[in-house]
Amino acid sequence: MERDLLSDCTEVCTALTQFVESTEDDTLPQYDESILMLDGLTRAAQGIRDLQQAIRVEMHTRLKDAGADRMTLADGRLLEPAGAYRYTEVDRDGLTSFVFRQIDDNRVDPDTGEIIDIGTQLLGLFLKCFRQEPRWTPLKELGLDPDEYARRKFQPSIKVTGG
Numbered sequence: 001m002e003r004d005l006l007s008d009c010t011e012v013c014t015a016l017t018q019f020v021e022s023t024e025d026d027t028l029p030q031y032d033e034s035i036l037m038l039d040g041l042t043r044a045a046q047g048i049r050d051l052q053q054a055i056r057v058e059m060h061t062r063l064k065d066a067g068a069d070r071m072t073l074a075d076g077r078l079l080e081p082a083g084a085y086r087y088t089e090v091d092r093d094g095l096t097s098f099v100f101r102q103i104d105d106n107r108v109d110p111d112t113g114e115i116i117d118i119g120t121q122l123l124g125l126f127l128k129c130f131r132q133e134p135r136w137t138p139l140k141e142l143g144l145d146p147d148e149y150a151r152r153k154f155q156p157s158i159k160v161t162g163g
Contacts, residue, residue, distance in 0.1 A: 035160060038158075038160075059079065060081045060082075060083065063079065063080075063081045064081055068081075069081075095129075095130075099122075099125050099129055100122070102125060103118055103122060103125075134146075134149075134150070
């Protein structure tokens with residue numbers, strides 16, 4: 001007998017949603033059982049993410065194999081192949097060296113014709129070419145009060161080691 005994957009998925013998702021909605025912080029079991037729940041939920045969440053991606057890849061492949069640019073589903077939603085390239089295994093040292101090498105070639109301001117200071121140009125290139133995220137510890141060491149520039153919210157968590 002062939003499995004009905006849609007029914008199975010719907011059943012599991014409904015049960016999980018009902019479980020989440022019925023669980024309050026004050027109803028959680030003691031430590032050992034709560035950690036076992038956390039382990040199971042972590043595995044399930046990873047499994048869900050993996051299955052979501054597998055479904056996306058499969059639907060993309062099927063559309064491409066059928067030569068379809070789009071498909072209208074029974075409920076009226078439109079399904080189209082999409083995607084994005086992601087860079088992995090980034091050579092950060094190589095990128096940094098590349099940006100440093102650009103200094104010699106680009107020292108003249110195109111608007112004024114003036115020679116740009118190397119430090120100013122280097123800073124401009126790095127701000128243009130790399131995402132800048134605040135590094136709070138070095139900023140604090142410079143005397144900055146992070147609370148003046150951002151709202152800080154404690155995110156409780158636990159660290160489980162050993163076993």
